[in-house]
Amino acid sequence: MPSASIKKNIPCSKKDLIEMVLDIEKYPEFVPWCLDGKIHNKIDKGDMIEIKADLTIGKSFFRDTYKSFVVYNKSEDTIRVTNIDGPLKHLENNWFFSQDGDTSKIEFHVDFELKNKIFNILMIKSFDLGLKRIGDAFEKRAIQLFKKT
Numbered sequence: 001m002p003s004a005s006i007k008k009n010i011p012c013s014k015k016d017l018i019e020m021v022l023d024i025e026k027y028p029e030f031v032p033w034c035l036d037g038k039i040h041n042k043i044d045k046g047d048m049i050e051i052k053a054d055l056t057i058g059k060s061f062f063r064d065t066y067k068s069f070v071v072y073n074k075s076e077d078t079i080r081v082t083n084i085d086g087p088l089k090h091l092e093n094n095w096f097f098s099q100d101g102d103t104s105k106i107e108f109h110v111d112f113e114l115k116n117k118i119f120n121i122l123m124i125k126s127f128d129l130g131l132k133r134i135g136d137a138f139e140k141r142a143i144q145l146f147k148k149t
Contacts, residue, residue, distance in 0.1 A: 003109070003110065003111035003112075004109075004110060004131050005107060005108065005109045005110075006106075006107070006108045006131060006132070006135040007105070007106070007108075008105070008106045008108075008135060008138075008139050009100075009103050009104070009105055009106075010103065010104050010106060010139055010142050010143065011102060011103050011104075011143065011147050012102075012103075012104060012142050012143070012145075012146035012147055013099065013104060013146065014077060014097045014098065014099040014104040016104075016142070016145070017097060017104050017106060017142055017146075018072065018077065018079070018097055020138070020141065020142055020145065020146075021079055021095055021138070022049070022051065022070070022072055022079070024037040024038075024039055024051070024053045024055065024070070025037045025038060025039055027055065029141075030137050030138075030140070030141040031134060031137050031138070032130070032133045032134055032137055033057050033058060033059045033130070034055060034056070034057055035056040035057065035058050035063065036054070036055070036056035036065070037053065037054070037055050037056075038053060038054045039051055039052075039053045040052045040053060040054065040067075047073070047074050047075050048071055048072060048073055048074065049071070049072040049074070050069070050070070050071055050072075051069075051070040051071075051072075052067065052068070052069055052070075052084065053067070053068055053070060054066070054067050054068075054086075055068065064086060064087040065086055066083055066085065066086025066087055066088050066091070067083070067084040067085040067086055068081050068082065068083055068084060068091065069081070069082050069083075069084050077096070077097040077098065078094060078095060078096055078097070079094070079095040079097075080093075080094050080095075081093045081094075081095075083112075087114055087115055087116060088112055088113065088114060088115065089113045089114060089115045090111070090112055090113040091110075091111075091112045091113075092110075092111045092112070093108065093109060093110040093111070094107075094108070094109045094110075095107070095108050096108075106138075108135065110131065
């Protein structure tokens with residue numbers, strides 16, 4: 001199962017970054033290989049927000065949609081994502097946010113496995129590069145949207 005982590009320091013507020021990460025329907029505008037994002041329901045439970053959403057991802061001959069369950073814990077400033085359905089046998093990703101002056105620190109951990117063993121082997125080979133591109137895309141988007149000049 002591929003797993004990895006990324007740490008970034010981004011010059012904007014933690015609040016803005018969290019809102020950007022939770023805005024799943026905007027992912028196709030900036031996330032590599034993301035073709036569509038759809039939020040099916042979003043429930044604010046006070047200290048938590050729960051979201052059920054679909055992401056359609058694709059690259060060359062691979063295109064598939066997976067359904068995920070997203071939980072934003074407001075008191076801990078964390079977002080946890082797990083898979084519900086689709087091509088993933090297993091998905092767990094965790095976002096951790098903290099504020100340091102005008103900069104936000106983000107840690108992103110992902111662990112996943114595809115149901116299709118052949119696709120899983122292909123993903124393992126390009127996983128690190130793909131994760132770096134995705135991390136860079138989130139950073140670039142945050143700077144475009146929120147950096148104060």
